[in-house]
Amino acid sequence: MNDVLVRLEGVTKSFLGVPVLRGIDLELRAGEVHALVGENGAGKSTLLKVLAGAHRPDAGRILVGDREVSFAAPRDAQAAGIAIIHQEFNLLPHRTVAENVYLGREPVRRGQVDRRAMTAGTQRLLEWMGEDGIEPDAEVARLPVARRQVVEIVKALSADAKVLAMDEPTAALAGSEVDRLCDLVRRLRERGIAILYVSHRLREVFELSQRITVLKDGAFVSCSPTEDLSPGELVRQMVGRPLGTLYPARDSDPGEVRLALRGAGNGRLRDLSFDVRAGEIVGLAGLQGSGRSAVARAIWGVEPFTSGVVELDGEPTTITGPRSAVRNGIGYVTEDRQGDGLALRQSVRDNALLVRRAALRGAAARRDSDLGSLLESVAVVARGPDQEVRYLSGGNQQKVVLGKWLAVSPRILIVDEPTRGIDVGAKQTVYRLLRKLAADGLAILMIASELPELLGMSDRILVLHNGAIAGELPAGTSEEAVMGLATGHGLGEV
Amino acid sequence: MTLVRRRLTITPTVTVYLALAALLVIGSILVGANGGVLLDQSGILNILTRSTLLGLVAIGQTMVIVTGSLDLSVAYLAGLCSLVTAETMAGRTSMMVPGVLLALAVAAVVGLINGLVITVLKANAFIATLGVALILRGYLEHNYTGPAGSVPRAFQHLGYDRIGPVPVSALLVLLIGTAVWWFSRRTRTGYHLYAVGGDTEVARLSGVRTSRTIVTAHVLCASMAGLAGVLLAARLGSGAPYAGTDAGYDLESIAAAVLGGAVLTGGRGGVVGTIGGVLILATLDTVFDDLAVDPFLKDVVRGVVLVAAVALYARHRLSRRSS
Ligand SMILES: Nc1ncnc2c1ncn2[C@@H]1O[C@H](COP(=O)(O)OP(=O)(O)OP(=O)(O)O)[C@@H](O)[C@H]1O
Ligand SMILES: [Mg+2]
Numbered sequence: 159m160n161d162v163l164v165r166l167e168g169v170t171k172s173f174l175g176v177p178v179l180r181g182i183d184l185e186l187r188a189g190e191v192h193a194l195v196g197e198n199g200a201g202k203s204t205l206l207k208v209l210a211g212a213h214r215p216d217a218g219r220i221l222v223g224d225r226e227v228s229f230a231a232p233r234d235a236q237a238a239g240i241a242i243i244h245q246e247f248n249l250l251p252h253r254t255v256a257e258n259v260y261l262g263r264e265p266v267r268r269g270q271v272d273r274r275a276m277t278a279g280t281q282r283l284l285e286w287m288g289e290d291g292i293e294p295d296a297e298v299a300r301l302p303v304a305r306r307q308v309v310e311i312v313k314a315l316s317a318d319a320k321v322l323a324m325d326e327p328t329a330a331l332a333g334s335e336v337d338r339l340c341d342l343v344r345r346l347r348e349r350g351i352a353i354l355y356v357s358h359r360l361r362e363v364f365e366l367s368q369r370i371t372v373l374k375d376g377a378f379v380s381c382s383p384t385e386d387l388s389p390g391e392l393v394r395q396m397v398g399r400p401l402g403t404l405y406p407a408r409d410s411d412p413g414e415v416r417l418a419l420r421g422a423g424n425g426r427l428r429d430l431s432f433d434v435r436a437g438e439i440v441g442l443a444g445l446q447g448s449g450r451s452a453v454a455r456a457i458w459g460v461e462p463f464t465s466g467v468v469e470l471d472g473e474p475t476t477i478t479g480p481r482s483a484v485r486n487g488i489g490y491v492t493e494d495r496q497g498d499g500l501a502l503r504q505s506v507r508d509n510a511l512l513v514r515r516a517a518l519r520g521a522a523a524r525r526d527s528d529l530g531s532l533l534e535s536v537a538v539v540a541r542g543p544d545q546e547v548r549y550l551s552g553g554n555q556q557k558v559v560l561g562k563w564l565a566v567s568p569r570i571l572i573v574d575e576p577t578r579g580i581d582v583g584a585k586q587t588v589y590r591l592l593r594k595l596a597a598d599g600l601a602i603l604m605i606a607s608e609l610p611e612l613l614g615m616s617d618r619i620l621v622l623h624n625g626a627i628a629g630e631l632p633a634g635t636s637e638e639a640v641m642g643l644a645t646g647h648g649l650g651e652v
Numbered sequence: 653m654t655l656v657r658r659r660l661t662i663t664p665t666v667t668v669y670l671a672l673a674a675l676l677v678i679g680s681i682l683v684g685a686n687g688g689v690l691l692d693q694s695g696i697l698n699i700l701t702r703s704t705l706l707g708l709v710a711i712g713q714t715m716v717i718v719t720g721s722l723d724l725s726v727a728y729l730a731g732l733c734s735l736v737t738a739e740t741m742a743g744r745t746s747m748m749v750p751g752v753l754l755a756l757a758v759a760a761v762v763g764l765i766n767g768l769v770i771t772v773l774k775a776n777a778f779i780a781t782l783g784v785a786l787i788l789r790g791y792l793e794h795n796y797t798g799p800a801g802s803v804p805r806a807f808q809h810l811g812y813d814r815i816g817p818v819p820v821s822a823l824l825v826l827l828i829g830t831a832v833w834w835f836s837r838r839t840r841t842g843y844h845l846y847a848v849g850g851d852t853e854v855a856r857l858s859g860v861r862t863s864r865t866i867v868t869a870h871v872l873c874a875s876m877a878g879l880a881g882v883l884l885a886a887r888l889g890s891g892a893p894y895a896g897t898d899a900g901y902d903l904e905s906i907a908a909a910v911l912g913g914a915v916l917t918g919g920r921g922g923v924v925g926t927i928g929g930v931l932i933l934a935t936l937d938t939v940f941d942d943l944a945v946d947p948f949l950k951d952v953v954r955g956v957v958l959v960a961a962v963a964l965y966a967r968h969r970l971s972r973r974s975s
Contacts (some may be wrong), residue, residue, distance in 0.1 A: 212857055233859035248857055250850035252919055261847055262859030270838045313858075 160187040163352045164240065164321050169208055169218035171201075173549070176541065178204050180377045181218065186321055186352040191343060193363040193384070194356045196373035196396055197581040198553025199539055202356045203245050205373070206323050209354070210242040211235035233262065241319030243310045245326050245356075245552060245579070251299035256280040258298055259313045283312045287342060304335045304446065311342065322346060323354035326552070328362060329579045332446050332607030340366055358553075358581050359608070360389055372396055397583040404586055405614035406593040408633075412438040412617070415472065416601035417457070417488075417570050422466030426452045428626040430466070434570065439592060439602040441616030443609070443640050449625040450605045451493055454572045457603075458483045458490045470570070484517040489563035493574040493605070499559040500547050506533065507543035509558050514565040536561040537587045553580030560588065564595075571595065574605045589615060609637045664913025664921075664965050668928035671961075675932060679939040688942050695938060696817040702934035704821045705730075705880045705887075706904055707927055709896075711825075711832050712876025713905035714926040718836070719869040720849040720918025721770060721777040725762065726877035726905060727896040728788035733759050733881025735792075735891030738801030745804045752882050759878020760871050762788070767867030785902070792893040799890040811887030821883050828879070832872070833923040845869055849918025877901070907954075908933055911961050932957070 164186040171179040179201045186192055194202050207213040209220070211229030220227050222238045229235045235242075249258045256276040257264075265272040265279075280294035289308050298306060307327060314322050324343075328336045336359075343366055347353055357363055363370065363384075370387060372379040372395045379395050394400050413436035422430045426449050434440045444450045455461045457468065459477035467474050470486055477483050483490065492498040500509055510532060515523050529543060536557040540550055547555055556579065563571060573592065577585045592615065596602050606612040612619060619631045621643035628643040676691065683690040709726050716723045733755040740751035762784065769780040813820040836842035844865045847855040856862045877896075884895050896902075906916075911929030914921025936957065940950045 210857065231859075231861070232857050233861070236859045242857070244857060248854050250847055250854055250919070252850055253846065257843065261855065262844075264840045264843055266840055271840055271843055 160189050162187050163223070164209070165219075165221040166205075166209070167219045167221070169205065169215045169220070171204060171208060171213060171215050178376050179208070179215070182373065182376075182378050184354075184371060184381075186354055188320070188352050189347055189350045190369060191347050191353045191355050191367045193367035193370045194354055194373065195358070195360070195363060195370060195392065196379075197375075198584050199375075199551035200373040200396075200581075201376040202373060203325055203551070206242055206244070206325050206354070206356065209235065209240060209321075209323055210244075211240075236262070236317055236319075239318070239320040241314035241317050241322050243314055243322070243324045243327055245329070247306060247310070249298045249306055249309060249313075252297060254295050254297055255292060255301070255309050255312075256294040258309055259283075259294075259316050261313070263317060279316060280312060283315050284308075287312070288338075302447075303330045304332075307331060307335075307339070315346075319351065321352045321354070323356075325356045326358065326579055327355075328357060328359060329552075335446065336362070358579060358585075360392065360582070363392075364389065374398060393582055396581065404582070404589065406590045408593070408617060410437040410597040412436065413599065416470065417603070418469040418472075419457075419463075420467040420469065422456070422463040422468060424452075424456055424461060424464045426461075426625050427456060427463070428624075430627060432620055432627065432630070434601040434603050436569075436599045436601050437596050438617040439596050439604055439615055441612040441619040442603060442605045442622065443612055443619050443644055444622035445644050446607070448622040448644065450622055451574055452625070453622070454490060454492075454574050454603070454605060457572060458488060481517065484513060484566065484568075487567075487569035489513075489566065489568035489571045491559050491563060491571070491573040491576055493578065495556055495559050495578075500555055502548035503546055505544045506538065506540050506547055506550070506558055509547050510543075510561045511565055513562050517566055532561050532565055533558075535564065536591060537584065553584045556580050557584065557588070560591065568600065570601045570603070572603045572605075575607065576604065577606070577608075577611060585611075609640055612640070613637065662968070664968070665925040665928065667964065667968075668912050668925050668932065668961075672928055672932050672935065675935050675939075679935060683939060683942045686943055690939060690942060693817045695942075697814065697819065698938050698941075699931065699934045700817070700819055700822045702937055703927075703930050704819060704825050705883055706899065706901060706908065706933070707822075707825045707930045708828065708876050708880040708883070709901045710905040710908040710926050710930050711829050711923055712873035714909045714912070714914055714921055714923055715832065715836060715845060715869045715876075716777075716873045717906070717909050717914045717916060718849045718918060718921050719845045719866050720852065721866055721869060722781060722906070722916070723763075723766060723870065723873045723877075724778065724781040724902050725766060725785040725788060726873065726880075727899070727901040728785050728792060729759060729762055729874060729877040730881040730884060730896030730901055731792060731891075731893045732762075732788055733878040734884040734888070734895060735796065735800055735881075735893060737882045737885040738799075738803050738889075738891035741801065741803045741807065741885075743802045743804050745806050748804065748807050751803070751807075755882050755885075756875055756878050759874045759881070762878075763871035763874025764867065766874065767870035770870070771863035771866050789897075796893040799888070799892050801885075801891040803885050803889055807886050808889055809886075811883060811889075821886070824883075828876075829923050829927055832876075836923060841865065841868060846919055849920075851919070904933065907958050911958060913965060915965075 162185050166182060166184040168181045169179055170181055182205055196202055208215050211232045211234050227238055259280045260276045265275045277294045284292055292305055298309060307330060328339055331339060340362060343353060355366060367384045370384055371381040415433045416436050417434040419430045419432055442450050442453060456463050459479045459482060475486060477486060507529060510529060511526055538554050538557045540554060547558055577588055592602060604615060617633050619635060619640060621628045621640055623644055623646050631639055680690040689695060713723060736755040736758050737751045740754050741747045766781050766784055769775050770777050810821060836845055844860045847860055848862050848865045852862050885891055908929035909921055909926045911932055912921060912925025936954060
């Protein structure tokens with residue numbers, strides 16, 4: 159039996175009188191990946207923050223080895239050998255990789271920070287991880303998102319952690335990057351590190367973990383060895399009921415063309431021609447960097463097309479920026495919900511009505527009588543419309559973003575990674591919602607990295623490769639066919 | 653991989669010195685066309701003298717701005733410390749060292765109060781330091797109507813001596829600037845100043861003692877303002893309650909730091925850029941004086957320069973972000 163490195167006993171935590179964790183027990187063992195799952199708002203991140211010393215528990219004990227500890231601040235948890243990769247990115251964009259890795263623990267030599275040691279230490283860890291594409295002296299802001307995740311891991315490792323907790327480390331990753339991260343987790347486990355792994359991607363959970371703990375509404379549900387659980391049973395424990403089919407059936411026929419691109423291009427995109435019709439969901443597939451989000455940004459006018467024609471309802475239209483996009487009935491759920499999608503310090507109400515207030519005029523802009531039904535339609539779980547959005551769990555934040563677009567009843571909706579970081583139950587809600595919107599006549603363009611999701615939801619799939627359309631596939635196509643086109647091999651070679 | 657490519661990046665610090673050079677050239681031409689010389693012995697002396705005290709205050713201000721804070725109390729604090737210096741010395745040579753130490757101690761305590769109000773009471777820095785500024789003003793207005801105290805002749809050398817066209821006090825500021833640069837860019841606490849300003853929560857979760865770091869920055873900033881007060885006393889021969897506010901050290905120091913590339917939300921800026929900003933402001937003033945320009949126009953130009961600089965840096969950051 160492996161040693162228990164950290165034990166949580168009866169951890170309880172309330173925010174402003176609302177219980178978020180109710181007596182949670184958890185054991186982390188050396189050389190074991192312990193998965194922590196639960197719906198959005200179940201309290202997973204809060205539990206990790208308690209473990210990190212960022213929140214103090216109201217009751218309960220934390221034992222490191224067999225010694226009871228009390229963390230007054232994150233540095234105490236660090237000193238006890240616990241490192242956390244938080245759900246939100248936790249790097250300083252304008253400092254270098256090495257400076258971020260050693261933040262708070264800078265080595266000092268003769269009164270000065272030893273930059274050479276920092277660079278060398280970072281380099282060593284990057285090499286150990288097989289990541290030689292990252293310069294320790296590069297500014298973090300210049301790295302792509304997937305690489306930043308690597309920096310977070312290096313940061314945790316450099317602290318020589320014996321316990322590593324990761325809160326949805328793959329949420330921002332796709333395809334091969336996820337595989338690399340999973341490999342890394344295995345290697346860390348083999349080194350004898352205890353890993354607490356939080357994820358909504360159940361496939362990873364089953365592949366990586368030896369033990370799974372389920373939380374629901376802040377309460378402990380179960381802790382079982384992974385091999386004793388089936389995915390269906392796990393979902394039932396998380397959601398509290400069997401879920402049934404994840405993807406709703408299509409029940410509408412495509413109508414007239416809402417959005418059409420004719421030979422559209424700009425610096426990153428070449429000669430795009432496709433239609434999106436009322437009532438259909440068109441999937442946009444492609445590898446990271448293939449230009450999927452660039453298509454969305456171009457249609458929305460943030461980085462507009464410089465050649466070709468965009469037609470809305472058959473009329474050639476020039477969209478000059480987000481405001482004109484909104485006025486033309488195009489909604490855009492961005493992939494970075496915290497950065498672009500939400501005013502985190504504002505209430506649920508203000509966020510949900512943000513676009514309406516900004517884009518509409520007169521009485522229509524002030525209307526809020528339908529707020530309740532709006533929030534209900536996206537199934538937001540919040541303490542009330544006045545709660546600040548930053549206190550919502552990740553999944554509920556995403557639902558608010560969806561709601562803010564529905565508030566202006568767009569004709570075309572672009573959704574970029576709409577289920578990033580949200581739980582299965584909420585995913586099902588979002589899928590049903592998108593399907594219902596399509597049935598009501600909305601034209602939907604959907605970008606998603608998780609292929610099962612894209613295949614399950616799309617009526618047609620456009621595959622991008624290097625900024626151009628490599629092909630179109632019908633509903634019911636295979637993951638291999640999509641990957642074939644996405645990697646630049648024709649259909650025939652797959 | 654081992655091949656390190658170094659591109660010359662146009663950082664705000666580089667920009668500000670290029671702008672300074674351009675300003676010196678244009679200023680020389682304008683003043684020359686008017687029959688004068690900008691950069692003769694007295695011109696250089698003039699620019700450096702104007703830069704000294706503001707430079708000191710601005711260096712300190714940069715440290716708090718870098719942590720994402722602000723100090724609006726520096727102007728009154730400089731006035732207060734000039735009084736502490738001059739009244740403690742009261743013309744006695746023997747009291748020179750105690751006078752300086754007492755002034756610095758008073759300044760440090762005010763900085764400590766600023767820092768604690770911000771970190772412990774969680775007051776917004778703008779409001780907190782404005783409040784402290786008002787308290788200092790109340791004290792000064794109630795107790796002083798004009799200059800008070802006097803410093804011994806020996807101490808006045810600090811204010812007036814020079815080597816060639818370079819005032820000794822300017823060298824002192826340069827020395828202090830170097831020390832603060834080293835502190836902010838080479839020591840662990842210095843790293844933490846930038847980290848806290850970059851993102852306080854990230855710094856905290858990474859194990860940085862954020863409150864302590866903010867308090868340190870405020871004590872440092874206030875000490876710089878206090879030292880400026882000491883030099884004011886040396887220069888004026890007595891304590892001057894409103895010398896700091898008359899020179900507008902509060903807003904001018906912020907303007908200089910921003911000209912030098914500091915961003916008010918924190919995490920960016922530095923001593924080197926700020927000194928460039930101070931020199932630009934001083935050179936502008938000197939050129940305007942030489943040309944006998946209308947004071948109104950003078951303020952307009954300063955305002956335009958400041959806004960243009962901020963807009964330029966913002967554009968620069970945006971273009972780098974999307975690259
Ligand atoms: N600082 C805070 N103040 C008030 N409420 C909070 C705070 N942090 C979290 N909460 C609340 O605690 C609950 C649990 O949130 P938590 O982030 O732990 O959920 P989670 O399980 O990580 O969800 P997700 O899967 O969406 O990330 C949520 O209802 C959230 O609104
Ligand atoms: Mg979470």
